[in-house]
Amino acid sequence: MKINLHTHTYRCGHAIGSEEEMVQAAIASHFEILGLSDHIPLPHLRTHLIESIPTSIHRFHDVLSIGKAFLYNGPGMRMPYSQKQEYLSTIQHLKEKYQQQIQIFAGFEAEYISEYLPYYRELLQHHEIDYLILGHHFHRFVTGSNNYTRYPISSQRVHLYVDEAIEAMQSGLFLYFAHPDIFLKGYGKWDEVAQSETRRLLEACQHYQFPIEVNGGGLRDCAYTFNQEKLQGYPNVYFWQEAKNYDIPILLGLDAHEPEHLGQEAIHQLEDFAQNQELTIITKPDFQTYFKHWQ
């Protein structure tokens, strides 16, 4: 594994490690390319949270999680918007400092949320970042009850996930699709809906030649049950067995939330999964095409 474009930092509130510690860990593991892609900070997050209230509160826990996000203006899911500049200038500095050892890219992992698309577009157009990856954790509002991974989500939600993912591909804003199968963690079973929606998603990925990621983060989530079996919700073996039947570029992403997640053990765990599923992995995503789009 020579490239990892899915890396977080302490700034999001649920990861450990500074930008530099992540870079050093990647160098120690002989990566050639490292992309930092922390959960995207959102401007006017507090207004966004307030607007979510009529549709987002279903139980007491939702009040707490919205309250907490409001109070900290970001963490535990994402850094406060006020830290964006520091995150980006730190990466800029590291690009130069370590240029002999590793190539570094600056990015974010972002949900497809229509309200924020102009912001995403601006980040790319003004070259504030090199890339965005689509990590579609939430429907419309970044709050707990809108989280696609929160079991159990309905079949309508699964349908929405796929609809939104297809719109995201069409937007041209994203380099690739992180953990495309993450909705299966929320849905929790492999039935006709899961299968037909997986196929609809994969058909679109094939049509747009939108690369999909086998995600190492889910492999760390070992005490999980899917379809009443001892299986992770993602990366999901049912999903990846379907994916094999399509012509879609597949890449690996460690989804590192601490420096150790860039180490040999995590790399082997992820490579083993891909090998067991007999997936063909591309070693370098086509940055060239993507960058051309934003010049």
Ligand SMILES: [Zn+2]
């Ligand atoms: Zn995270």
Ligand SMILES: [Zn+2]
């Ligand atoms: Zn991630």
